[in-house]
Amino acid sequence: MTETVLYIILAGIIALSLALFQYVYRSKKRTKVTILLAFFRFVTLFSVMLLLINPKFDQMTYVDxxxxxxxxxxxxxxxxxxxxxxxxxxxxxxxxxxxxxxxxxxxxxxxxxxxxxxxxxxxxxxxxxxxxxxxxxxxxxxxxxxxxxxxxxxxxxxxxxxxxxxxxxxxxxxxxxxxGDTTRYTDLKIEQLNVNRYAYLKNKFPVEIIAVYNGESDVSSQLKITSGNNTVFSQNLSFSKTQSSRLVTLNLPANSPGVVTYRAELTAISNEKNTVNNIKNFAVEVIDRKTNVAIISDIIHPDLGALKKAIESNEQRQTTILKPSEFLKSADDFQQAILYQPNQNFKLVYEAIEARNINTFTILGSKTNWSELNKFQTDFKQTITNQYEDFQSVLNSNYSVFIVDALNFSDFPPLQTEFGALAFSFPTETILYKTVNGIQLKEPLLLTYQVNQKRAAVLNGEGIWRWRAQSFLDDKSFVSFDNFIGKIIQYLDSNQKRSRLNITYESFYNGNDEVIVTAQFFNKNYEFDDRANLEITVTNRETQNSQKLPFILKQSSYQVDLSGMEAGDYQFTVKSQNENISTSGELKILDFNVEQQFLNAxxxxxxxxxxxxxxxxxxxxxxxxxxxxxxxxxxxxxxQKGIKNVVSLIDWKFLLALIALSLSAEWLIRKYNGLI
The missing domain is CATH 3.40.50.410 (von Willebrand factor, type A domain)
Structure with missing residues (x-):
């Protein structure tokens, strides 16, 4: 601040000196006119110098x-x-x-x-x-x-x-x-019921029930499990203050395919305030086949365990890790094969797969023997460079074969594979493209293709176990990644004709689950159409009440939320409003309200x-x-907070106006007195 004041004083001295020198010293006259002209010249020069100095000061503002x-x-x-x-x-x-x-x-x-x-x-x-x-x-x-x-x-x-x-x-x-309050009411409830979502026809599936009693006296109840009008299991249970919980395990037969619903119920005891928590409904989808997937590898790698865990997260699938020679002995037992980094020992494996028309998922990497692989299969060829590079991935939003969940692929760790172009003999559909340093390449990292009735997928990179780990860090769950791998397996497990309208949903939902139906609609070139107008009509089979809801576009799919619907059996139809295309399905919502299971705070x-x-x-x-x-x-x-603002001492607009005014006044006086 002191330095600024010195500059201002110095500017005033210089401006005054120049003004006096021009109008007083040089003219040798000291008339009122020369004094006035000197004053206006001083104002002009001093104002210009103030603009150059631009003096400022700190202004403090206090707020509560x-x-x-x-x-x-x-x-x-x-x-x-x-x-x-x-x-x-x-x-x-x-x-x-x-x-x-x-x-x-x-x-x-x-x-x-x-x-x-x-x-x-x-x-x-x-x-x-x-x-x-x-x-x-x-x-x-x-x-x-x-x-x-x-x-x-x-x-x-x-x-x-x-x-x-x-x-x-x-x-x-x-x-x-x-x-709420601390009052403890006498209560009997089914605390937990554990059952697998899927069972297989002609097999038995386990059910585990934990019943809990809160009270002082000894009581008795009956646990009964019914399906429709038939009682499939019953057992008498006794409880006391010291024995307040009972664990019941049983096995129920899966005799018919489809979704089968059950009702587990504890008979109420006297003076029981809440009987809602005595009942739990559950369902099991009985399927008549199980997909056996072979993971064939000649090396040990963390990817193998990650793939096995992801695939078997769906109980309809079973995975076995085999060496090439072991697969040849049991090839007829498998419906799919994952070929992990094939080498020279895979020649007979490819022949066995070709003879049985088995769909394949090929994963390539740094241990792949490309010189041999290029010889005994013709689907793709790799330019051999003997150099390896790490590639990250980016989702192809136009992939139209099946719905791909929008995971954070671009943030996933890179995968390693051979550097160089991978050329395919057939048209392919790219799921993920390669990226290097954030730059997207035109080379596919993950793709699918179909030749006649045979389907295949290729992942050109090893290290997918890191993706599963990163997915868990992002979501605190493996579900997203496992579902992603599951959709690839589902694609390889199905030979259905491609449809322009595809829907994804579960066969049944628990009462508090989100009931989400997802759809994809494609144009005649099988490109995803983000301008479609889709609508779902849902009908309750018992009451015949129907409601229509529109689908909402979310990234690369359409979604409708049916959460909040009453428990029951529903049939639905999804159709396009612009074209005569529709598809139908059925789902079941079980009666269960977890919020009604509590008696106390x-x-x-x-x-x-x-x-x-x-x-x-x-x-x-x-x-x-x-x-x-x-x-x-x-x-x-x-x-109380202080806000410090740096404020200019003089408004520059005012100074410019003052300069213009003083120069104009000086010119007019000089003109009037004949000095110009």
């Missing part, structure tokens, strides 16, 4: 920043089922209207079920409860601010990671408002949550002191 108070309301069905919906609404209304609380905090209201949303209206109709999403979201958004959290809930979780563990990421005080867990976060828990009927304690809490004080 109030802490944020987050209020999250559990919007799940269990709140309504436990009878606390109205008291929860009243509490939210009270917090919104409290003027002292609004003066102290910036209030932000949210609701949560399976996801977090801004609170607009409380409907208490969410099918799942996942409090963990609150702490995941809030730790990212409010992690660096003062933002205590009031969570209004019964504490019962039905989905996601354990919220008590996830809450440790949120470094803020948490104040649970407990919707999870008091202990919510109290632990409050204590761990240095907050405090309250019951819904004891919140009168909550507002006062929040206002008095010194941890949530208003913070």
């Amino acid at each position: 920043e109030k802490p944020t108070l987050l209020i999250a309301l559990d919007n799940s069905e269990s709140i309504n089922f436990l009878g606390h919906d109205q008291s929860a609404k009243d509490l939210v209304a009270l917090l919104k209207s409290d003027q002292a609380l609004n003066d102290r905090f910036n209030l932000e209201f949210f609701s949560f079920g399976k996801e977090v949303n801004t609170l607009e209206i409380s409907t208490f109709d969410e099918k799942q409860t996942n409090p963990a999403v609150l702490f995941d979201r809030f730790s990212q958004v409010y992690g660096n601010t003062i933002a205590p959290l009031i969570i209004i809930t019964d504490g019962n979780q039905t989905y996601g990671n354990d919220y008590e563990f996830v809450a440790q990421k949120y470094k803020q005080p948490i104040f649970p408002i407990i919707l 999870n008091v202990s867990k919510l109290e632990n949550l409050a204590n761990t976060s240095q907050g405090k828990s309250y019951f819904i009927d004891d919140t009168s002191t909550l507002v006062g304690q929040l206002i008095k809490d010194e941890r949530f004080a208003t913070i």
Whole structure:
């Protein structure tokens, strides 16, 4: 600042000196006119120099920043089922209207079920409860601010990671408002029922049931499993205070193909308040065949285990890892073959596959013997360079053979393979292209093709086990990757004629599952058509009630969400509104509401949550002191922040106007006095 003042003083001296030199010293006259002209010249020169110096100063502005108070309301069905919906609404209304609380905090209201949303209206109709999403979201958004959290809930979780563990990421005080009480009611329920989704015709499938009793006296009940009007299993069970749980394991026969539904029920005991949790419906899809997949390899590699795990995640498939010589002894037992990095020992394997017309999935890499492979098969040829390179991948959004889930392929680790072009003898459909340093190449990394009735897939890279690991890191589950591999296996398992309208759905859904039907529509050139107008008509077989819903375009497929429909058997038809193309199917929704399985709030867990976060828990009927304690809490004080702005001392527009005015005045005076 001192330096700027010195520059201004120096500029004033120079401007004054130049003005006096020109109009006083040189003219040798000191009339009023020369003095006035010297003044205007001084103003002009000094203003120009001020523009060049551009003096600035620091301006401080102080603002008060109030802490944020987050209020999250559990919007799940269990709140309504436990009878606390109205008291929860009243509490939210009270917090919104409290003027002292609004003066102290910036209030932000949210609701949560399976996801977090801004609170607009409380409907208490969410099918799942996942409090963990609150702490995941809030730790990212409010992690660096003062933002205590009031969570209004019964504490019962039905989905996601354990919220008590996830809450440790949120470094803020948490104040649970407990919707419920500590009263323990006498109750008998089916705590858990484990059964495989698929069974095979003429086999038996296992069922495991865990029954739990909460009470003081000894009671007896009967566990009964029915299918339609037939009782397929029954067993008497006894419970006491010391023996409060029973594990029942049994095997049921799969006698007919298709989806078979069952009902497991514990007969109610006297004075039992909640009998909804005594019943669980389940279903099994009985199939009359199982796909046997051979993984043929002459080397040991982590890819083999990753492929086996991914394929067998679908119980309709069985995978065996074999050496080439072992496969030749049992080739008739397999419907598909995965050829992993073929070498000179695969010649007879290719002959056996050709003779049996087995569909193949070939995986190539650094251990592939290309000189031999180019000889004993004619589908593709590799330019041999004996050099290897790592390639990443990018999804081909125009791939139209089957629906490919949009995984983060571009972020997956690179795969290694031979450097050079891979030429095919037949037209191919590319699923993934190669990329190097983010630049997409025209070379395929993963593709499919069909010759007559034989289908094949080729992955030109090894190291796919890293993809499965990365998928788990991204999604906390292997499901996405396993489904991706499963769709390739499903494509190789099917020889159906290609259709312009393809739909993907499950045969049955549990009551709280998302019921999503996915469709792809292709034009006459079998290119994905993102301008299609698809509609689904769903009919309840029992009531014959129908409803029509439009599909929504999501990336490279169309989706419709049928979640929330009543349990029952449904038949549906998907058709294009623009063309006479349609396809039909059937699905079943089982009757089960996980939100109605609870009798009490999870008091202990919510109290632990409050204590761990240095907050405090309250019951819904004891919140009168909550507002006062929040206002008095010194941890949530208003913070004064200073904002430093660098401001120009003089407006440059004003200076330009002043320069123009002084020059004009000087010119007019000189002109009037004949000095020009």
